[in-house]
Amino acid sequence: MSEQSIPRYRILAKQLKNDILSGRLKPGDQLHTELELCEIHDISRHTAREALRLLSEDGLIARRRGAGTIVAEINAPAFAQPIGDFESILKYARDAHFELDTNRPATSKEIADIGLKGSYYRYDGLRRQAASPPLALTVIFALAKLAPDAATVKALDTSISEWIERTHSVVVNKVTQRMEAVALRNTEAKKLKVEKGSPALATTRTYHDASGRVILYSHSLHPAGRFVYEFQLDRTRS
Amino acid sequence: MSEQSIPRYRILAKQLKNDILSGRLKPGDQLHTELELCEIHDISRHTAREALRLLSEDGLIARRRGAGTIVAEINAPAFAQPIGDFESILKYARDAHFELDTNRPATSKEIADIGLKGSYYRYDGLRRQAASPPLALTVIFALAKLAPDAATVKALDTSISEWIERTHSVVVNKVTQRMEAVALRNTEAKKLKVEKGSPALATTRTYHDASGRVILYSHSLHPAGRFVYEFQLDRTRS
């Protein structure tokens, strides 16, 4: 295959992408309809649709039946989480407000799936900062005997772990954290208002008390572009 | 739209996905060809292809012209990087061998793009561990006056930062690190042997000496499923 034999749908996708990235097409602008693209470029509707599908996949455009295709808003990372010490985990939980959606006792399968034992309460919700798009889709498991009720969670302006420490005779003395890149599944993507399959940073934190018991567990999905971790390690402090 | 009117291509995609996730179809198994799916399910080739495209997008199958469609290997994370202190950054660079691909002086635009000033040498390559699929696509910028040549880099069994400390009168005394989820671009995905648009963990590290000068900068893309960061914060050490 010579380098000239680039598929036509890719050529068109690239042209449109250049128009978007160069600013010639701005967020909110309407793109040509599929039929217009066919006429303008002398291609079939299939080829036009395939080109648009690539742009959609890249998050550059949004398409709706009956409404047309528009250039998507480009989300700059709104939230950089400094994290290299204990305090900043707590700070994150304060700054990124947890908007509770549902809560219920966790099933034994759910508990087993996250490698825990015992009874836990489960909270599902979104982390937000003001009216911005959601920063994260978060699920939290709290040890049942320490777990706050829904009204308490909704009223909290600190993290659940701080509340537990304050209201029970326990101290979080170790947090383990795990981060990896994942692709968002359909329902996750919908809740976060991004395209399904979008990349996200998955963060899992396990909070232990002094006896090693897991009193809290959280799992968050931060879509790409909305969240970065930043931290600094100084040799003098290692 | 009733819940019965799920598109046929999605119904087929779901059936095939169930076959894969249940183990009825195992990694390496050949799937039915497009024409076979048409006959078996009484659907058009377009519908069959659209179903397969969804599975491909999810990373469940791999398709090759002339060869057919197979169930993809599911990549468990092969490398969990403990990181919460200075030593483990160094350890990562040792364990995840940097396989140099190209090196050259960095252009002034490249240097400006990463927020640095001065002259730097640029190294492009893959991080690997034994014969596993690449862990990361990495680009490194070293301050030109301290930069090792290609032969040195290829022979190194430590990190470039340790080599610089050992062979020049400098000490790395601060590393800043930034992590976020990104979607891999086409060329990046090809080098990492994953599907384009796949999620990846993007890690950027900036190494400073005592005077605040940036002596090394690295940017790595770890595809989803191949790499997780794990670390632990103890209250007693904060």
Add this chain to the structure above:
DNA sequence: ACAGAGAATATGTCCGGACAAATGACCTCC
């Protein structure tokens, strides 16, 4: 001026077809 109905528009889904390009199996020859 506003609400509702209907029509037009635009994308989503599905069909069938044809040709190109990459792969792998098979066969022949050395």
Add this chain to the structure above:
DNA sequence: GGAGGTCATTTGTCCGGACATATTCTCTGT
């Protein structure tokens, strides 16, 4: 046994068409 060529197979690309569905616009009645 291995190399090379050929052919069949399979996916990739592109075409055209039709109908369904969601959205938007326009017109009419109150």
